[in-house]
Amino acid sequence: MLTGAMESAIVLDEVSVTYPGGERPALDRVSLAVPEGRLLVLVGESGSGKTTTLHLINRLIVPDRGRVLVLGRDIAGVDGVALRRGIGFVFQSIGLFPHMSVAANIAVTPSLLGWPQDDVAARVNELLTLVGLAPEVFSRRSPASLSGGQQQRVGLARALAARPAIMLMDEPFGALDPLTRDELSAEVRAIHDRLGLTTVLVTHDMTEALLLADLIGVMRDGRLVQVGTPEALLARPADDGVRALFEHPRRRTEELARALHLAPGV
Amino acid sequence: MMGAALAHLPEYLGAHVLLSLSAIALGFAISLPLAVAVSRLPRLRALALGIASVIQTIPGLALLALFYPLLLALSAFTLRSFGFGFRALGFLPALLALTLYSILPVLRNTLTALAGTDPAVLMAARAVGMTPRQSLWKVELPLAAPFVMAGLRTASVWVIGTATLSTPVGQTSLGNYIFTGLQTENWVFVLFGCVAAAMLSLVVDRLLALAESGIATGSRPRLGAAALGLLVVLGTSLAPLVAGADRPVVVGTKSFEEQYVLGALIEERLQRAGYPSERRDGLGSTVIFRALRAGDVDVYVDYSGTLWTTQMHRSDMPGREVVLKELAQWLARRGVKDLGPLGFENAYAFAMRADRAKALGVESLTDLAAVAPRLKIGGDFEIFSRPEWQAVVRAYGLRFSMQRQYQANFMYRALVDGDVDVISAFSSDGRIAQYGLKLLADPRHALPPYDAVLLVSPRFAADEKFLGVLRPLVGALDLTAMQRANLMVDDAHDKKTPEEAAAWLTRHSTH
Structure with missing residues (x-):
């Protein structure tokens, strides 16, 4: 097992959340540990609690019950603003600040932290290069002038700017075309490894989950049904639901192989 | 222009x-x-x-x-x-x-x-x-x-x-x-x-x-x-x-031609005497008197009957001399200096087209009361809410088929064109002579006298030098001169500005 001996960067301990006016809890006694340096992918249907789980980790949401530990500290006593400046966050709608240049967007968190101007500028260039955008071409552009894929690269750079140890990603590739999506997800995995990050990524694309994850967590109706390596979940699904979830990409792959085989000239 | x-x-x-x-x-x-x-x-x-x-x-x-x-x-x-x-x-x-x-x-x-x-x-x-x-x-x-x-x-x-x-x-x-x-x-x-x-x-x-x-x-x-x-x-x-930032003398005027002419006349005298002045034009009757007492306006011309009814709330009509005397005393108690009558009256009077009055046999307000229920009356923006109107209505039992309100110019036009049969005119208005209007007699003396009086705010009430500049205006303007000056400003064909009319008055006043 990957867990066990290793230090856990993120721990959820019997956490429950009910939204105001919600009939049943959005999260129901969820416990989860993400070891340092690992990439956990949360999968499940819409409304299963994936995003709520993510928002608990940087205190965008405060739990009704249970504890959340980040880098060994219970975050109940931590100022949410300070916490968020130390955690990278990327989400599907990207949310670049439209009135700021690409460089200013990336510089936001370091500036809030009071980094010296020169360090901020150097960091912006370094990050643009890291996400594959030439600084001299892109730093002064406005977000509106970028393609969707370029915008999400800037979003990724902005999240990485203040050298966070933890990255939270909520369907980061959901709005991108398939080619860009594959390219960017491979780069995210590479960056994760290179920078030694601990990442929690939410998706409902099972193929993506299988390709990226060190660990996969399956959520349903506000509960964490099963956590484990992709191999473990494939081999020993906790119930029929989990089995069906993993059957799907396998069946699609087989169908695809058959289809391509039958196609003339291939 | x-x-x-x-x-x-x-x-x-x-x-x-x-x-x-x-x-x-x-x-x-x-x-x-x-x-x-x-x-x-x-x-x-x-x-x-x-x-x-x-x-x-x-x-x-x-x-x-x-x-x-x-x-x-x-x-x-x-x-x-x-x-x-x-x-x-x-x-x-x-x-x-x-x-x-x-x-x-x-x-x-x-x-x-x-x-x-x-x-x-x-x-x-x-x-x-x-x-x-x-x-x-x-x-x-x-x-x-x-x-x-x-x-x-x-x-x-x-x-x-x-x-x-x-x-x-x-x-x-x-x-x-x-x-x-x-x-x-x-x-x-x-x-x-x-x-x-x-x-x-x-x-x-x-x-x-x-x-x-x-x-x-x-x-x-x-x-x-x-x-x-x-x-x-x-x-x-x-x-x-x-x-220029020095606080000037404020000359106030109500909202009709005669007042603009008088305002220009006063201002011209003040400026000749070296007082910087400014104007507050087109103020309502009640507003302007309150403004004078509060010192927002320093000098303006009012009419004895107006103050008698609207400020002193008197409905008795003791005669012209008594009204002027009691008014001056009443004003003095409020710190306002009444320099005295300018020499003409601008009374509220009811006017009809001469031909129409003749046809209906109307000479006085008493005659008017008999035919009023068939007639339409036009007034300015103030008359129907003023005590003088109540007094006239009470004294003669007047009732009209319709009441209309006009800006003064349009009121005369309406009378001449036959839109209304009677209007509340002003006796010093040049247009009475111009249109040959018939002024109706007031045999029961329901309307007070309306001598034009020059009023000075408490700020200058005891300032003899200032009062000396304005005093020559007292008793200097007779009704004919004022009507002529008013008509100059009204005249559609040979229109003069209030300043030009005031200059004419200065040349032709009694002094």
Whole structure:
């Protein structure tokens, strides 16, 4: 097992959340540990609690019950603003600040932290290069002038700017075309490894989950049904639901192989 | 005519710009923080928007008029409690009313923009570690800025237009052209005032539009050009105001031709004697007397019968001499100096077309009462709510089939054209002779005498040098001279300005 001996960067301990006016809890006694340096992918249907789980980790949401530990500290006593400046966050709608240049967007968190101007500028260039955008071409552009894929690269750079140890990603590739999506997800995995990050990524694309994850967590109706390596979940699904979830990409792959085989000239 | 209009432009434009700018700036300073403060509190937000919208529905003239009595009461209160008062007429009521007027557009636009901020951007602001305040200042307000500017533009156009209505509360503005022109049928003045106000609106609107697009596109040159343009407008229009800052003597006038002529006459004497003066034109009967007592107006001409009925609340008619004597005593007790009668009367009198009066056999108000139920009467804006009207109605049992109110010029026109059968005329009005109107006798003496009397505010009541400048006017104007002068201003064919008529009076007065 990957867990066990290793230090856990993120721990959820019997956490429950009910939204105001919600009939049943959005999260129901969820416990989860993400070891340092690992990439956990949360999968499940819409409304299963994936995003709520993510928002608990940087205190965008405060739990009704249970504890959340980040880098060994219970975050109940931590100022949410300070916490968020130390955690990278990327989400599907990207949310670049439209009135700021690409460089200013990336510089936001370091500036809030009071980094010296020169360090901020150097960091912006370094990050643009890291996400594959030439600084001299892109730093002064406005977000509106970028393609969707370029915008999400800037979003990724902005999240990485203040050298966070933890990255939270909520369907980061959901709005991108398939080619860009594959390219960017491979780069995210590479960056994760290179920078030694601990990442929690939410998706409902099972193929993506299988390709990226060190660990996969399956959520349903506000509960964490099963956590484990992709191999473990494939081999020993906790119930029929989990089995069906993993059957799907396998069946699609087989169908695809058959289809391509039958196609003339291939 | 055009020359006379242009001569006033520096003064009127300067005052107009200063007033509008102050109101827009003050309104902005209130509405933007208010919008920010209530933007996250749905109930207060609805309340603030509701109040601002209601204010917007109050007609501009009424809003301006309401502030005068309000400030007068407030000034009396501060004088009693803290030993200082302030001028309730002129700049202050106009400023406050226009400020209220300017709040809604900025408030509504800012609130709409803040409520419409892209949720993804708001989420990003939180996620990168901004505090709510940082999110507001670094993200939400900059994104709302173009909408705020658009609101400011709307507010500016409203305020610059509505500021023309501040003339009747004693604030000089481009409205002086319009109100003076309306009273004296000087359509060049009316048109000039409208065009000047519209041009000012247009220029400011274009400059703010430039600033708006500068903000929206982040273009520094555009912002700079807009700021420069606004500075030029401000500088050129305000320069004449900075030149003379000494508190001048304020000459007040009511809203009809004779008063403008007399105002010009008084002002001319004062300026010849070296007193800088300014005018508060077109004030209502009650407003102007209160303004005199409060020192917002220093000198004006009123009529004995008007003060007798509306201020002293007397309904007995003891005769001309007694009225004048008791009036002077009553005024003296209130610190107002009554310099005495100018020499003519401008009485309320009821007038008919001579042919119509003859056909109906009407010579007096007694005769009129017999046929009144079949007739229509026209009056100015005041007469039907004045005690004199009640007295006449009581004395003769008058009842008409219809009552209509007119601006004085149109009232005479209506009578001549046969739209109404009787009007409430003024005995010194030149048009009575011009149209050959029949004045109806008042055998029961229901109407008091209306000697024109020269009144001086408490500030100058004991200033012999000042009183000496005006005293030669007492007893100097007879009815024929005044009618001639009034007619000059009324005459549609050979129209003279009030200043020209006043100069003619000076040459032809009894002294």
